[in-house]
Amino acid sequence: MSYMTEERRMIQEAAREFAMREVLPIANKLDPVQGDIPRELIGKLAEMGYFGITIPEEYGGLGLGCFEYCLITEELARAWMSVASLIARGNSLIGRKGMSEEQKKRYMTRMARGEFLGAFALSEPNTGSDVASLSCRAKRDGDSWVITGNKYWCTFADGADYIMVMARTDPNIDPKRRHLGISAFMVEKPRGELPKNVQGSPIPKIGYFGWKTWELAFDNCRVPADALIGEEGKAFYMVTSGLEKARAHTAARSIGLARGGLEDALVYAQERQQFSKPIAQFQAIRFKLAQMATEIEAARQLMYYVCDQIDQDKRCDKEASMVKLFASEMSERVTSEALQIHGGAGYTKLYAVERYWRDARLTKIFEGTSEIQMKIISDNLLGGKYQ
Numbered sequence: 001m002s003y004m005t006e007e008r009r010m011i012q013e014a015a016r017e018f019a020m021r022e023v024l025p026i027a028n029k030l031d032p033v034q035g036d037i038p039r040e041l042i043g044k045l046a047e048m049g050y051f052g053i054t055i056p057e058e059y060g061g062l063g064l065g066c067f068e069y070c071l072i073t074e075e076l077a078r079a080w081m082s083v084a085s086l087i088a089r090g091n092s093l094i095g096r097k098g099m100s101e102e103q104k105k106r107y108m109t110r111m112a113r114g115e116f117l118g119a120f121a122l123s124e125p126n127t128g129s130d131v132a133s134l135s136c137r138a139k140r141d142g143d144s145w146v147i148t149g150n151k152y153w154c155t156f157a158d159g160a161d162y163i164m165v166m167a168r169t170d171p172n173i174d175p176k177r178r179h180l181g182i183s184a185f186m187v188e189k190p191r192g193e194l195p196k197n198v199q200g201s202p203i204p205k206i207g208y209f210g211w212k213t214w215e216l217a218f219d220n221c222r223v224p225a226d227a228l229i230g231e232e233g234k235a236f237y238m239v240t241s242g243l244e245k246a247r248a249h250t251a252a253r254s255i256g257l258a259r260g261g262l263e264d265a266l267v268y269a270q271e272r273q274q275f276s277k278p279i280a281q282f283q284a285i286r287f288k289l290a291q292m293a294t295e296i297e298a299a300r301q302l303m304y305y306v307c308d309q310i311d312q313d314k315r316c317d318k319e320a321s322m323v324k325l326f327a328s329e330m331s332e333r334v335t336s337e338a339l340q341i342h343g344g345a346g347y348t349k350l351y352a353v354e355r356y357w358r359d360a361r362l363t364k365i366f367e368g369t370s371e372i373q374m375k376i377i378s379d380n381l382l383g384g385k386y387q
Contacts, residue, residue, distance in 0.1 A: 019083075023083050055108055074252045145227060166235055195218075
């Protein structure tokens with residue numbers, strides 16, 4: 001089955017040209033010095049409509065599907081994964097389904113234009129894969145909610161226009177139903193600042209540069225009653241309902257990184273000479289390149305299938321976990337091989353391959369670790385037995 005239509009090829013080619021012309025030079029300049037994604041580039045992403053790929057046309061978006069979203073994501077990630085991740089700040093709003101029509105009109109039209117971009121505060125110092133164990137609290141106080149607690153791994157907390165905060169609104173936790181009682185709050189704030197009564201510090205990462213990832217402390221952070229998104233106490237379901245699309249997006253990012261490694265290795269192998277000939281003539285190098293290209297294409301075809309299932313509203317939680325697992329593990333292998341082909345040069349910041357390698361390592365962790373994906377897949381295969 002061929003998933004690519006002429007329209008999709010045009011979308012892909014436009015994204016590829018944009019990524020190589022606008023994103024890659026900036027990535028090569030700023031990533032080595034841990035500089036932030038320029039606002040000018042964010043503006044260009046907005047002009048391309050990339051913050052509203054999956055937002056319906058009635059709200060100012062492009063009204064396209066997960067397939068087109070991942071096509072564009074792969075191209076952007078080939079240049080800089082952080083930029084490919086940034087577009088999710090418009091397309092992947094947690095709680096979109098739970099919004100009222102008034103909230104959709106208020107927020108989504110601005111998101112599609114890149115004027116209202118978000119950060120997501122779910123994880124905590126002691127809460128990662130076990131989402132149901134979060135302890136940050138939100139208490140109702142008249143016509144407001146007051147949020148108190150700590151959050152971790154909140155990327156873009158400073159640059160965003162709002163932070164979507166997951167907090168526990170029901171303190172009476174049933175050990176067997178810990179996922180209940182969690183609510184979502186849209187905490188609006190000025191760009192370049194943290195919300196009032198929120199302190200934070202950037203986490204020193206080894207990659208994923210271009211924006212900062214924060215540890216946050218909410219100390220009686222007050223938000224209006226209508227900051228609650230969706231139904232009170234049901235945010236766990238909002239988070240999990242978007243996981244298939246999020247995992248396809250991560251697969252696309254992984255594939256883009258791997259492709260960057262492969263393409264750079266192909267160029268380097270033909271330029272680098274040893275023993276009086278290009279290293280591309282040595283079977284050891286040629287076979288590495290063949291294996292790398294094969295694994296990338298295998299991941300891409302599985303991703304296309306998952307995206308197609310999502311766009312047809314068909315359940316594919318097992319397959320979404322499979323593509324996230326396979327693509328992220330593949331990405332680390334392929335970018336590591338690309339660095340190996342570069343030899344000592346690959347272990348310097350003079351070549352982009354080290355960036356692809358560092359960022360690929362993260363794809364095995366975020367949006368559900370490889371271990372979580374294997375649990376989901378095996379549970380599905382065994383029908384929930386032996387848990």
